[in-house]
Amino acid sequence: MCRGALAAGPLLLAGMLGGQTASGVLAAIGAMLAGINDRPGSRRASVKRLGVPALAGALGLFLGTYAGQGLAAVPLTLALTALGLVAGGISAVGPVASAAGTQLLVAAAIGAGMPAAESGWQRALAFLAGAGWLLVLRLALPTPGSLAGDFRFDGEREAVADVYDAIAALVDAVGGEHATARRAALTAALDHAQDALAGPRLRRYAGCAAERRLHARFAAALPLAEAATALYWSGEAVPARAAEGPRRLAAAVRGNTGTGPLPAPHRSAPALRALDDALLRAADAFDRGEGAHRGLLGRRRGFRHALRAALGTGGREYGLRVALCFGASAAIAQALHHARWYGQHEHWYWLPATAVFLVKPDLGPLASRVLCRAAGTVLGALVFAGLAALLPRPAGLVALVAVCGAVIPVATRHFAALTAAVTVLVLALVMAGGEPQASVSRIGETLLACALVLVVGHLPMPGERGGGVRARLAAAGSAADAYLLHVLGESGDRAERWALRREAYRTLAEARTAIAVAAAELPALARHTEGTDAVAEVLERLVDTTTACAVHLDETGRLTPRHLSRLRDALGELERRGMRERAGAAAAA
Incomplete structure (x- = not known):
């Protein structure tokens, strides 16, 4: 104002x-x-x-x-x-x-x-x-309230701290009725922090040390978010103290301080062990303040991506209407x-x-x-x-x-x-x-x-109506495939895995937003995107299951029958809903 x-x-x-x-x-x-x-x-x-x-x-x-x-x-x-x-x-x-x-x-x-x-x-x-x-x-x-610290990075600090708070909220909600909403809130917080850190950098100035520290703290949140999502997928409630660590990290980001003492680990399940290991690595990163590779912010959407979006079905439909x-x-x-x-x-x-x-x-x-x-x-x-x-x-x-x-x-x-x-x-x-x-x-x-x-x-347009929604859903499906293939390929490149995971959840969130807007249209327009919300839900289950598989493979080196069954169910559901080519490729892998 x-x-x-x-x-x-x-x-x-x-x-x-x-x-x-x-x-x-x-x-x-x-x-x-x-x-x-x-x-x-x-x-x-x-x-x-x-x-x-x-x-x-x-x-x-x-x-x-x-x-x-x-x-x-x-x-x-x-x-x-x-x-x-x-x-x-x-x-x-x-x-x-x-x-x-x-x-x-x-x-x-x-x-x-x-x-x-x-x-x-x-x-x-x-x-x-x-x-x-x-x-x-x-x-x-x-920004008001930011004069106590380096105000140049106040928005970035708040965005990264919100990620840790969202992780804690998801861990608290595991096994409860609000768990799905908290998982969506974690995706939104990660998207916001990714955008906040993705702009021009102060490479040769005094602020670059503080900037590297923020990148390191965001990178440290990615394995924590992955482990929290795996806990959400399991659906089993966890001890209350499991969320205390991410909350303390959030406070450390906001205050630009060290982490202080963290709660004792509780290592009864692979996902909990992954959460504790990620918490310890985060504490180490907070203390050392080492910079993170830019790739951890997710894949850059360059000129080719923009050209495909502009010339695709969604871009053509919107362009004609405008x-x-x-x-x-x-x-x-x-x-x-x-x-x-x-x-x-x-x-x-x-x-x-x-x-x-x-x-x-x-x-x-x-x-x-x-x-x-x-x-x-x-x-x-x-x-x-x-x-x-x-x-x-x-x-x-x-x-x-x-x-x-x-x-x-x-x-x-x-x-x-x-x-x-x-x-x-x-x-x-x-x-x-x-x-x-x-x-x-x-x-x-x-x-x-x-x-x-x-x-x-409300005029009919050449081609399939609802092209913008379907284009975003197709992009989400492709990102989910890339993530699944990487995890099942058992690659040791965790930075690439986290970047693929970010892209999968981000494109899903964009598709969900487009679907929600289309569903609120008058019936003459809303009918063109009927069924897309169900496809998005299956894709979300697939990406959540892929995340759980990644964490379990890290901890045990193998997948349980439950993981494999949930993967087959999600891929089969996608095939039944018309995404046969994409689901078939992932199933073959």
């Missing part, structure tokens, strides 16, 4: 004081969009999370400005449609790519539709300056812009920009997005209309922009609240730029965009 208050408002004020109000508005828009992506986490992760979408937005503003200045209505609409196709496919790669695709299209619409005297490169630089200012604030300002929404909304907006009976439609870019946000499947089910967007826009427009009649200008508008910038980080927890805050901020920026109050037109165009996206969202 502090960063949000210091971003858009001061940038707008600086532009006004310098006689460059238009550039100040664009910088404030760049800061606003970056603020939407400014989430809790580590500083290193924020470089990618904020920087990549900002670069995409600057590119979109650059392209949109020159397209709007040089193309007539029909060629411009075709160009925006083609850009929507590309950005939609890119958005299927992951969360950062999705944010980048969104900012690319929103900025392109603004550049094409917002009249300005500046050239495209000048507008792009102003946009980048605003987003860059927020990134500087993110990197420079300490292109159709973006192009159709741009065409309708320009038709209204040139219609004599409608009057001069100055802000035609609002319609395609709104459609971009609405068509994003990673923001929740389609019907929910539309309702939240409509409600949030109406509320925000009414609030702004009341404030605009009372606040002095321009000081009151600058203050309103600053307040909305501070509210956005809290409002991101609900799409309707975020929409309301952004609506007030955008309307304030429009009025600060010298244009009249536009609350009524904002409401009308949002409702039109909602209707358009609802129609397009």
Whole structure:
């Protein structure tokens, strides 16, 4: 909230004081969009999370400005449609790519539709300056409560400590009704810590020793997580003191201290022996503070992975839907812009920009997005209309922009609240730029965009529907296969095994999220992904069993009939559910 208050408002004020109000508005828009992506986490992760979408937005503003200045209505609409196709496919790669695709299209619409005297490169630089200012604030300002230690790594420390807490919670829940939820929470904590540590490193600076220590402590958590998962798989309750060790390690990470005394081991079962051995190795790693190999953070998803995701079934389906929404909304907006009976439609870019946000499947089910967007826009427009009649200008508008910038980080927890805050901020920026109050037109165009996206969202598309969900499920199946083949091959490379295990659980979590969103859609859309949740459940059982097999092989060198039976059951179930090729390959191995 502090960063949000210091971003858009001061940038707008600086532009006004310098006689460059238009550039100040664009910088404030760049800061606003970056603020939407400014989430809790580590500083290193924020470089990618904020920087990549900002670069995409600057590119979109650059392209949109020159397209709007040089193309007539029909060629411009075709160009925006083609850009929507590309950005939609890119958005299927992951969360950062999705944010980048969104900012690319929103900025392109603004550049094409917002009249300005500046050239495209000048507008792009102003946009980048605003987003860059927020990134500087993110990197420079300490998080509250972190001043006692090295505040540069406060987000990383908290993320790694949360992993140890999640391990302890899972060990406590073994054999109980909450065990499955705790295992999912452990996966989420590991994913978050992996992301927190995966950004740029301070290799040649004084902070590198603290950084190596954090990597070592995360690496030490991986065998503990593996052993805890094996205990969860066995389903047999363990002594209460077994969870005390991971809790003490969590406290040591948060306080940046040594581990202190650890509870006595309880070595009655292979998984418990593995837990105790991992605890002792972790304590040794905490004391020595040795760095961990980067490979322990999991496999890097490079250009080939991104290309496959963008060009796969999910990317094609999403790209077509985004292109159709973006192009159709741009065409309708320009038709209204040139219609004599409608009057001069100055802000035609609002319609395609709104459609971009609405068509994003990673923001929740389609019907929910539309309702939240409509409600949030109406509320925000009414609030702004009341404030605009009372606040002095321009000081009151600058203050309103600053307040909305501070509210956005809290409002991101609900799409309707975020929409309301952004609506007030955008309307304030429009009025600060010298244009009249536009609350009524904002409401009308949002409702039109909602209707358009609802129609397009339910239209039949070429190929199999639910392609995004099935693509993520296929990726999870491939990762599970790779993990199983490595474990059954009895390779001694534990670092590779832990990286494969991380990838298997991470892709499963991504598939589970996509399945949950698809299941909450209206029946016309939800039916296309029926049965995928059952496949994900079988894959989770397979990966859990593979983890239990890995731990048992380490401790005894052989598998029990129970392990083999559970493996055969999971592979047979996958084969019956249609994943015959994948299951057959794993069974043969």
